[in-house]
Amino acid sequence: MRRWLIEGALAVVALLLGSFFLATTLSEGDAWPLWAELAAGLVAIAGLVLFRRSRPVALTLVLIPFGLLFGMPMGAAPIALFAVALYRPARVAVGVAAVHAVSLAGVYLIALGPTRVYWESVTFMVLLDVIVVAIAMLVRSQRQLVRSFAERARQAEQGQQLRLEQARLGERERIAREMHDVLAHRISLLAVHAGALEVRREAPEGERAAAGVIRQSAYEALEDLRQVIGMLREPADDRPQPTLADVPALIEQSREAGARVELELGAAGPVPAGLGRHAYRIVQEALTNARKHAPGASVRVAVTGHAERGLVVEVDNALVAGGPTLPGAGAGLVGIGERVQLAGGRLEHGPTTAGEFRLRAWLPWTP
Known part of the structure; x- marks a missing residue:
């Protein structure tokens, strides 16, 4: 139309x-x-x-x-x-x-x-053509500029989506590597105990046979696990996985780097290793985001909870208006959200009425 x-x-x-x-x-x-x-x-x-x-x-x-x-x-x-x-x-x-x-x-x-009318007519028509061509070229240039801006915006949006997908993939790979370590350890213990039961002379023959089947199945499962998930391990990623007990050391590292961080650990009872590992990673990424987007601001970290209500990780930092910030693509919060979602928890983040940025993650207390 x-x-x-x-x-x-x-x-x-x-x-x-x-x-x-x-x-x-x-x-x-x-x-x-x-x-x-x-x-x-x-x-x-x-x-x-x-x-x-x-x-x-x-x-x-x-x-x-x-x-x-x-x-x-x-x-x-x-x-x-x-x-x-x-x-x-x-x-x-x-x-x-x-x-x-x-x-x-x-x-x-x-x-x-070659009269006056001739020159006037020719001059008028030539000027009309020049004006028409010039205006058309300006319109063409403006359209090309708009298209280039739209293409840049589309490419920037695609790049942002790619970075977010890479963040999700990276977080899933890190979780997979952690689960590989945990499952490999438990399957290895199962194989060791089954092997011990198999060599017990006083055990009935049927129990020793069953123990042998369990030991062999455990070894096969461990080998399958290493083939499927072990390829995700990076060559330098052989250090032990962190737990909630490593959070104070993480806070101390941030303090040595010049950050003002307050820590509150109020978890009642021994925290499961997997749950503590998730809490550690959330605190680690939240501190990184605070350094990027609010350099020099004070940060409060609180990890509280118990077996009945779950574990709550809160990280608050003051918002810095007009201050220098490091560039970021928002992938940190995406990674935290991916980890919390896979753990079956909930994540809330955003500015508060008190002029702070708050990140609050709830994780179920599962062994």
């Missing part, structure tokens, strides 16, 4: 320009019959509506001699030239405009001679 409205408006403009040129021709007394002029004008406008976008160069080259013979088609020629400069390269538009100017100057020189 919008396209046809534009085409209709351009047809009206071409009709008005053609009427102006026809009136000028009639005043000079050398015009064709009025019905011939109107028919030529309708044909030119029809060609403008049908071929302005698809074949602007051919349309303009047809309208140039057509407009030199009749007055009405001259109104469609500048609009066709505008389409050439809008949809084709600049060199093509300049070449077509030059053809129009040379043809016009030659025909007018034969018809009028």
Whole structure:
């Protein structure tokens, strides 16, 4: 609908320009019959509506001699030239405009001679072509600029999505490596105990056979686990996995780096290793985000809970307005959310009314 409205408006403009040129021709007394002029004008406008976008160069080259013979088609020629400069390269538009100017100057020189009217007419038409081509090039440049901005925005959005997916994948791989260590340890213990039961002489033959089956199955399961998940382990990732007991050392490292961090550990009872590992990673990533987005701000870390209510990890830091911040893509919070979701917990984060940024994660107390 919008396209046809534009085409209709351009047809009206071409009709008005053609009427102006026809009136000028009639005043000079050398015009064709009025019905011939109107028919030529309708044909030119029809060609403008049908071929302005698809074949602007051919349309303009047809309208140039057509407009030199009749007055009405001259109104469609500048609009066709505008389409050439809008949809084709600049060199093509300049070449077509030059053809129009040379043809016009030659025909007018034969018809009028080197008179004042000739120079005025040629100057007017050449200036009209220059203005039309210049405006079309400006519109073309503006459209290209808008398209480039849209493409950059699309690429930036795709890059952000890629970074978020990489963060999720990295967090899942790290969790998989941690689970590999935990499961490998437990399966190894199972195999050891089964092997001990198998070699006990006082045990019945049936129990020793069952223990042998359990030991062999445990070894096979351990080997399968290493083949499936062990490939995720990085070459330098052979250190033991952290637990909740390592959080004070992590806080101390942040303090040595210049951060002001307060720690509150209020977990009642021994925390399961897997749960403590999740809490450690959440605190670690939250401290990293605080250093990036609120450098120099005080940070409060609280890890509280018990077996009945679960474990709660809270990290608060003051918001820094106008201060220097390190660039970030928001992948840290995505990684924390991925870990909390896989652990079956809940995550809340955002600014508070007290002018702080709060991150609160609840994790179920599972062994």
